[in-house]
Amino acid sequence: MENLEDSQYIAHLNGEGQDAPQQLIDHLIHVAELAESFATGPEMKQMAYQCGKYHDVGKYSKEFQEYIRGLMKGGVDHSSAGAQLLFRNREMNSVYEAMCIAGHHAGLPDMGSKLDTGEESSFCGRMKKRIPDYGAYMNELGKPEKLGIPMELLRSQNSIVNTMRMRMLFSSLVDADFLDTERYMNPHQQERGKFASIPELHAAFFDKLQEKGYLSAKNALNEKRCEILKRCIAMGKEPPGMYSLTVPTGGGKTISSFAFALEQAKKYGKERIIYVIPYTSIIEQTSYVLKSFLGNQNVLEHHSQVDYDDTNEDMLQKRLAAENWDAPIIVTTNVQFFESLFANKTSRCRKLHNVANSVIIYDEAQMLPTNFLKAVTQAMECLAKDFQCTEVLCSATQPALDDFFAERPKEIMDNISEMYKFFKRTKFQDDGLQTYETIGEQISRSKQALCVCLTKAEAQKVYAAVADQDNCWYLSTDLCPIHRHKVIEEMKRRLKAGETCRVVSTSIISVGVDIDFPVVYIEETGIDSLIQGGGRCNREGKHPLEESIVHIFQTEESQKSRFLKQERQCTQLTKAFIPDEISSPNAIEYYFKHLYQAKEVILDEKKILEKSNRLSFAQIAKDFHLIEDHTKTVFIPLDENAEVIANQLRLGVRNRELMRKAAKYSVNVYSGAFFHTKGLYEQLINDGYAIELDENLAILTNLEKVYDEKMGFHYHHEEGMGICW
Numbered sequence: 001m002e003n004l005e006d007s008q009y010i011a012h013l014n015g016e017g018q019d020a021p022q023q024l025i026d027h028l029i030h031v032a033e034l035a036e037s038f039a040t041g042p043e044m045k046q047m048a049y050q051c052g053k054y055h056d057v058g059k060y061s062k063e064f065q066e067y068i069r070g071l072m073k074g075g076v077d078h079s080s081a082g083a084q085l086l087f088r089n090r091e092m093n094s095v096y097e098a099m100c101i102a103g104h105h106a107g108l109p110d111m112g113s114k115l116d117t118g119e120e121s122s123f124c125g126r127m128k129k130r131i132p133d134y135g136a137y138m139n140e141l142g143k144p145e146k147l148g149i150p151m152e153l154l155r156s157q158n159s160i161v162n163t164m165r166m167r168m169l170f171s172s173l174v175d176a177d178f179l180d181t182e183r184y185m186n187p188h189q190q191e192r193g194k195f196a197s198i199p200e201l202h203a204a205f206f207d208k209l210q211e212k213g214y215l216s217a218k219n220a221l222n223e224k225r226c227e228i229l230k231r232c233i234a235m236g237k238e239p240p241g242m243y244s245l246t247v248p249t250g251g252g253k254t255i256s257s258f259a260f261a262l263e264q265a266k267k268y269g270k271e272r273i274i275y276v277i278p279y280t281s282i283i284e285q286t287s288y289v290l291k292s293f294l295g296n297q298n299v300l301e302h303h304s305q306v307d308y309d310d311t312n313e314d315m316l317q318k319r320l321a322a323e324n325w326d327a328p329i330i331v332t333t334n335v336q337f338f339e340s341l342f343a344n345k346t347s348r349c350r351k352l353h354n355v356a357n358s359v360i361i362y363d364e365a366q367m368l369p370t371n372f373l374k375a376v377t378q379a380m381e382c383l384a385k386d387f388q389c390t391e392v393l394c395s396a397t398q399p400a401l402d403d404f405f406a407e408r409p410k411e412i413m414d415n416i417s418e419m420y421k422f423f424k425r426t427k428f429q430d431d432g433l434q435t436y437e438t439i440g441e442q443i444s445r446s447k448q449a450l451c452v453c454l455t456k457a458e459a460q461k462v463y464a465a466v467a468d469q470d471n472c473w474y475l476s477t478d479l480c481p482i483h484r485h486k487v488i489e490e491m492k493r494r495l496k497a498g499e500t501c502r503v504v505s506t507s508i509i510s511v512g513v514d515i516d517f518p519v520v521y522i523e524e525t526g527i528d529s530l531i532q533g534g535g536r537c538n539r540e541g542k543h544p545l546e547e548s549i550v551h552i553f554q555t556e557e558s559q560k561s562r563f564l565k566q567e568r569q570c571t572q573l574t575k576a577f578i579p580d581e582i583s584s585p586n587a588i589e590y591y592f593k594h595l596y597q598a599k600e601v602i603l604d605e606k607k608i609l610e611k612s613n614r615l616s617f618a619q620i621a622k623d624f625h626l627i628e629d630h631t632k633t634v635f636i637p638l639d640e641n642a643e644v645i646a647n648q649l650r651l652g653v654r655n656r657e658l659m660r661k662a663a664k665y666s667v668n669v670y671s672g673a674f675f676h677t678k679g680l681y682e683q684l685i686n687d688g689y690a691i692e693l694d695e696n697l698a699i700l701t702n703l704e705k706v707y708d709e710k711m712g713f714h715y716h717h718e719e720g721m722g723i724c725w
Helices: 024-038 042-054 062-068 078-085 091-100 158-184 198-209 220-235 251-270 278-296 312-326 333-342 370-386 414-422 436-443 457-468 482-499 527-534 554-561 565-577 584-597 610-611 617-624 642-648 656-663 682-686
Strands: 010-012 242-246 272-277 300-304 327-333 358-363 390-395 425-431 448-452 472-475 501-505 520-523 547-554 632-635 668-669 692-694 697-700
Touching: 010 024, 010 158, 010 312, 024 042, 024 158, 042 078, 042 091, 042 158, 042 251, 062 610, 078 091, 078 482, 091 158, 091 242, 091 554, 158 312, 158 610, 158 617, 198 251, 198 278, 220 414, 242 370, 251 272, 251 278, 251 390, 272 278, 272 333, 272 554, 278 300, 278 327, 300 312, 333 370, 333 692, 370 390, 370 584, 370 610, 414 584, 436 448, 436 457, 436 501, 436 520, 436 692, 457 472, 457 501, 457 554, 482 501, 520 527, 527 547, 527 565, 527 584, 554 584, 565 584, 610 617, 632 642, 642 656, 642 697, 682 692, 682 697
Parallel strands: 242 390, 272 327, 272 358, 300 327, 358 390, 425 547, 448 501, 448 520, 472 501, 520 547, 632 697
Antiparallel strands: 632 668, 692 697
């Protein structure tokens, strides 16, 4: 590199296998063209091209060119230059462009105020910042054009729409920047996008449907599932927009919703299908089903429990695709999807432009986050109207969201009441107030029974009433994941073999666990959760309806508790007005309408709409978290494999692969550090039962004292009770 000419303006140096530097003009034009291709709509494409063309003009400064040649130490701010240049256009679109350029390394900033100084990180502050002269850009790029985009096309009355448009523009820019830089620095990673096309996947899927007999009925149950499937296929040809798919448990909604999505994607040229699921425990089942139709290589899972290493080409391709969702089929979580929609960092936002022109299936739509519901539903509506998405709200307990959308989502099914009667497997019976001992006695009278409690404390009390009997199990997050898996597999084996099996669990068993009991006892909660928990009763329809009872009970403790109080009150209200059947579509709609009315004050709990109006991107990203986690991790050295992992952790190893293995042997324990007090995590360490390895991780040192095969983690500090989440 000693032969570099001083007149050269360099973007990057020392790319793998590269003999020459990447010229700045080449980088800018390549990024501009890529960003333009990623954007949606002619106006956004114009802005994306201009963003790409000027995003790195700060690199034309003498200071940056000396820095990249190693002639000057430290860093040089090169992102503020392009932002200041475009901001001076004083057009509405220039604010969009300038803000995206300002954030293309550190993330979209808060707008701030005119009073901010050049020392502050807000956008207004950055526009006042003194930066090195970059005027040499004129020789290669010329002045930015005034695009003349009408303000009404950019400035919506809806603040969520404005911020969504800006994030989409930002996404087009930063992904283009990442990819062009990668093209120079790591050319071997250009093996992206080698997936089957939507038409190819459509053909493979429908061939498998035929092969597996999904399109032909052999009995009444399959005939009804076939009817649902064919209806979804037919409706997939309808115009893009917002849809709901209301199918009772057992109706085959995974296959049917995906058939709708593929039909829609093929007919209307949608680029990908995104399956959004509330829990990682459900993802495994959904991905397994989709992979059995489309092949492992065409389904990309993106969530906290999956790791794509570089051991083979397929894994490398999936790891690269997970960075920007450049794959035809994505299976992800509510957390990953919605937090990305409201993110400000480049790593989270670069995938967003690939959400545009997709079919998005929201599985278990009743699990949309209540405390962010206004912002989330407005973002969903924006995806459909502005970014050419087709969206499907898919649920057996469809939430009453009509009031949150300007237009009511179109229901795919046309005979919902009839379907629910056909798939009815259980009867709900209100047992009223019960003691823990009475519940235990009722469970003991059944050879096979499940009891689902609201909290771990109550589950432990019910379990204590039956624990002296053989073949009884307790299930909660007190058991580390690998321990839970073993318990669930043993339960499944016993149920299938007709052996004694009595289980007391928290709601963890209601999600993603395919298990079937002849009788279920469930503590009163929201109707959607009652139906979900009740779905563990007579799941396979092997028992007569009259004998398959889901017993709903209350306890004195739950009556006094504030936990899920509004959900329980709305359930009681629904039972009073629709007493015959709480699992009917009418009861579910009645419940959700009254629940959202009761929760009106928290439907935008973190004031996301107000912060969006102020363009406070960094603050929104900080506040928008679906799970408020006040816990820290305690690793349980449960077996020989866990000991091997523990030794690596003690040596300071913290790579992604090891941490995912460690998660299978870990429980999350309440920490008071978030509130400047002592929680169970701190007490556990102070009492000598665990050693802290770093700020958020400890290893249990006294397994015998605080963890056993029945109750899992059961430590209680003698000065008070701790909480394990």
